[in-house]
Amino acid sequence: MKNVKWVEQDKHKHGVFWPSEELKKRAWVTDEKIYAEGEKDPEAFWAGKAEEGLEWKKKWTKAYEQNKDKPYEFKWFVGGHVNAAYNALDRHVNAGKGDKTALIWVPEPTDEKPRRFTYSELYREVNKLANVLHRLGVRKGDRVGIYLPMIPEVIISVLACARIGAIHSVCFSAFSGESLRDRLHDAEAKVLITADSYYRRGKALNLKDNADIGVQGIPSVKHVIVVKRAGVPVTWDKSRDLWFHEVMEKAAEYCEPEFVESNDTLFILYTSGTTGKPKGIVHDTGGYLTQAYWTTKWDFNLHDDDIMWCTADIGWVTGHTYGCYGPLLVGATMLMFEGAPDYPDPGRWWKVVQDHGVTVFYTAPTAIRMFVKFGDEWPKKYDLGTLRLLGTVGEPIDDEAWMWYFNVIGGGRCPIIDTWWQTETGGTLINALPGIGPFIPTVAGRPFPGSRLVVVSDEGKKMPKESIGYLIQQPPFAPGMLRGVYKNPEKYVESYWSKFPGFYDTSDGAKAMEGNIIRLTGRVDDVMKVAGHRLSTAELENAIDEHELVRESAVVPKPHDIKGEVPVAFVILKDPTKASEELKKEIIKHVDKKIGPTARPEAIYFVDDVPKTRSGKIMRRVLRELVKGSQDLGNIMTLMNPECVERLKHAVAGEK
Numbered sequence: 001m002k003n004v005k006w007v008e009q010d011k012h013k014h015g016v017f018w019p020s021e022e023l024k025k026r027a028w029v030t031d032e033k034i035y036a037e038g039e040k041d042p043e044a045f046w047a048g049k050a051e052e053g054l055e056w057k058k059k060w061t062k063a064y065e066q067n068k069d070k071p072y073e074f075k076w077f078v079g080g081h082v083n084a085a086y087n088a089l090d091r092h093v094n095a096g097k098g099d100k101t102a103l104i105w106v107p108e109p110t111d112e113k114p115r116r117f118t119y120s121e122l123y124r125e126v127n128k129l130a131n132v133l134h135r136l137g138v139r140k141g142d143r144v145g146i147y148l149p150m151i152p153e154v155i156i157s158v159l160a161c162a163r164i165g166a167i168h169s170v171c172f173s174a175f176s177g178e179s180l181r182d183r184l185h186d187a188e189a190k191v192l193i194t195a196d197s198y199y200r201r202g203k204a205l206n207l208k209d210n211a212d213i214g215v216q217g218i219p220s221v222k223h224v225i226v227v228k229r230a231g232v233p234v235t236w237d238k239s240r241d242l243w244f245h246e247v248m249e250k251a252a253e254y255c256e257p258e259f260v261e262s263n264d265t266l267f268i269l270y271t272s273g274t275t276g277k278p279k280g281i282v283h284d285t286g287g288y289l290t291q292a293y294w295t296t297k298w299d300f301n302l303h304d305d306d307i308m309w310c311t312a313d314i315g316w317v318t319g320h321t322y323g324c325y326g327p328l329l330v331g332a333t334m335l336m337f338e339g340a341p342d343y344p345d346p347g348r349w350w351k352v353v354q355d356h357g358v359t360v361f362y363t364a365p366t367a368i369r370m371f372v373k374f375g376d377e378w379p380k381k382y383d384l385g386t387l388r389l390l391g392t393v394g395e396p397i398d399d400e401a402w403m404w405y406f407n408v409i410g411g412g413r414c415p416i417i418d419t420w421w422q423t424e425t426g427g428t429l430i431n432a433l434p435g436i437g438p439f440i441p442t443v444a445g446r447p448f449p450g451s452r453l454v455v456v457s458d459e460g461k462k463m464p465k466e467s468i469g470y471l472i473q474q475p476p477f478a479p480g481m482l483r484g485v486y487k488n489p490e491k492y493v494e495s496y497w498s499k500f501p502g503f504y505d506t507s508d509g510a511k512a513m514e515g516n517i518i519r520l521t522g523r524v525d526d527v528m529k530v531a532g533h534r535l536s537t538a539e540l541e542n543a544i545d546e547h548e549l550v551r552e553s554a555v556v557p558k559p560h561d562i563k564g565e566v567p568v569a570f571v572i573l574k575d576p577t578k579a580s581e582e583l584k585k586e587i588i589k590h591v592d593k594k595i596g597p598t599a600r601p602e603a604i605y606f607v608d609d610v611p612k613t614r615s616g617k618i619m620r621r622v623l624r625e626l627v628k629g630s631q632d633l634g635n636i637m638t639l640m641n642p643e644c645v646e647r648l649k650h651a652v653a654g655e656k
Helices: 021-026 033-040 042-053 084-097 119-135 152-163 177-187 208-215 244-249 286-299 317-329 348-356 365-374 399-409 489-496 537-545 581-594 620-627 644-655
Strands: 007-009 017-019 062-066 074-078 101-106 115-118 143-147 167-170 191-195 197-200 203-206 223-227 241-243 265-270 280-284 307-310 333-337 360-363 389-392 416-418 452-456 468-474 504-513 517-523 527-530 533-536 550-560 564-573 603-606
Touching: 033 042, 042 062, 042 074, 042 286, 074 286, 084 119, 084 152, 084 317, 101 119, 101 152, 101 348, 115 119, 119 152, 119 244, 143 152, 143 177, 143 208, 152 167, 152 191, 152 265, 152 317, 167 177, 177 208, 177 265, 177 280, 191 208, 203 208, 208 223, 223 244, 241 244, 265 317, 280 286, 286 317, 307 317, 307 348, 317 333, 333 348, 365 399, 365 550, 389 399, 399 416, 399 537, 452 504, 468 517, 517 527, 517 537, 527 550, 527 564, 533 537, 537 550, 537 564, 537 581, 550 620, 564 581, 564 620, 581 603, 603 644, 620 644
Parallel strands: 101 333, 143 167, 143 191, 167 265, 191 223, 223 241, 307 333, 307 360, 360 389, 389 416, 564 603
Antiparallel strands: 007 017, 062 074, 101 115, 197 203, 265 280, 452 468, 468 504, 504 517, 527 533, 550 564
C-alpha cells in the first residue's frame, strides 16, 4: 500500500484536511459518535476499554473511585490485578505471534548491523533479566534505576522490572551523574542498570563514569548491572558491578509474572530538573496501560503490518508510552534508533524510514524545524512511500513546520496527528483521530474519547469560543494520569490541584474552537498580558515564523511600566547576514497584520540559538530572566546548549 493518498484537502476551507476514503477503510474509528459515548459515561467507557484491551488476572470490583474531599485522590479499576510485561509480551506469544518482529534496533554506526527481536526473543530476554533482578534481591515495590542509551537492553530492563512488580525509574542517558544521583537518592533505588558507553556522532561516549558519580553516596544501590555496548575501558567495583551479559548467561528463561493491583505503581519518571529539585511523577499500572493501549491503537491507527518509529528517547514519557509500552501492548512492530538524527549526514532518519519500511513516524517540532534548515534535498534522496501517518509531540507546531512535514516527508499523502499531552497525563489527551479528523496546521484537535478537557478563565469559568484561557481536566480524570509526586504529596497538590480546586490544572494555555476542537497556545507562563489583553507566545512565534527569512523564534514577556508586559522576540534567521533594522520593522509589520498592534514586539534580537532542554523544548524561563536583567538564571547546565546563554546576554545588553 505504498504511496496511497490517506488525506484530502477540504474543498471549502484552505489549510484543512480530512481522512480520505482509503484511510477511513483502514481506520479503527470513523464515527464521531465515539466522542459522545465517552462523554456520556467516561467510567463505563474506560471500563469497557480496559476489559477489551488488556488481560486481567482478576477483574476489578469498582471501575473508578474518587475522594469527595480530596478529588486529587482517585483510583481506576480498584481491586483488579494485572501485569504490564505479561500484556506486552506473554499474551502475544500465547496467541501464536511469537515469531512476529517486536523490535527493530538500528545502531548509530553504519557498519554495524541492525538487530531484530521477535516477541518470543524479547519475552525470553525479559524473563531472564527478571530472574537476575530477583537473584539480586529485587522484589515487588522496590525501585530500579535505569540509565541506558537507546539500545534494546533499555526495553528489556523496563519490562523485566514490570514483570516482577518492581518500580522502574529511567534517567535520560545524556543527563549528568549528579542528575542521576538526585533521582537514585529520591527513589532509594536498589539496583542501577547502565552501560559502559553509547555512540553519539561517531564517538563512543563513556557512560559508566557518569553512572559511578550517580551511585556515589547512595547506600540503597547495592548492585550496578553494566551493558557492554562499545567496549570502552571502565572503572570497576568488584563488590558492586556486574556485567549484563555475564549475569544473563546464567539466568533461567522463565520468571513467573507478578500480577499487581491496578493502582500499584508501575514507574516513577522524574521531570528534567531544569528548575530546582526534580519531581518524581508516579504512574500506576492498570490505568496507565489502558490509556497507553487505546491511544496507541487509535491515534496512530496501528495494524498488524505497521512499523512504528517514535523518535523520543526512553528517558522521556513519550519514549515510555509510544516507544515501549504502547506498541508492544497492541502487538505492533516498533523501531528504535540509537544515534543522532543528522549523523553521518542529515539524511540518516529518512534512510532508516526507507530501509525498514516505517509506516508510522512520531517526532517533535524541534526536530522537524532542524530538518527544514537542512533542506528538502535530504529527504528527497529516499523513498518515503511506506509512510501512512505522521505525528508530532512536545510543543505546539508552527504552520511552516507543519506544512513542510506534510508535503516533504508525507508527500502530501499522510495525516499529521498533532498530539497534546504531558509527563503527568501518561498518554495523549488531545489530537485528531486518523479516521475522523480534521487535520489543521497548528491545531491539536479534540479531547480523546472519555477525557474531559475544558478551556476556562482565571476564575475557572468556561471561556467562549475563540478565547484563550487555561486548559483544565474535569473528573473523572483519564486513567493514565499521575497519582502523585513521589514522597512529596504537598508538591503534588500545590502543582496540579491548587489553582482550580477539584480540577487538574495542566498549566497550559489553549483556545477552544468550534466542534470542541482545541488549539494549544503554550505553557501558561508563556501567556502574557499586554495592556489587559492575553497573548500567547505560540501565536506570536507562529506569526513571526511565517516570515520567509525566519527559521525559528522564541517570544517572552518583559515587564512594562504602563502595559504590564510587552512581547520581546529572539529570532533565528535562515541567513544571518540578512539581519538589519529594516528586517525588524518588516517582522513587526507582519505581526501587526497577523495578530494586531497589541502583539507588536517591543524588541527583536537576532540570535544564532535559543536555550533548549534536552528534549528540545525552548527554555523561555531563561529568556524571561535575561530580558528582565536578572543575574540569577537558575540552573542552566541541564540545557542542551548552555553555551548560547552567554551570547544571548551580550545580544540583550547590546540592544539596550
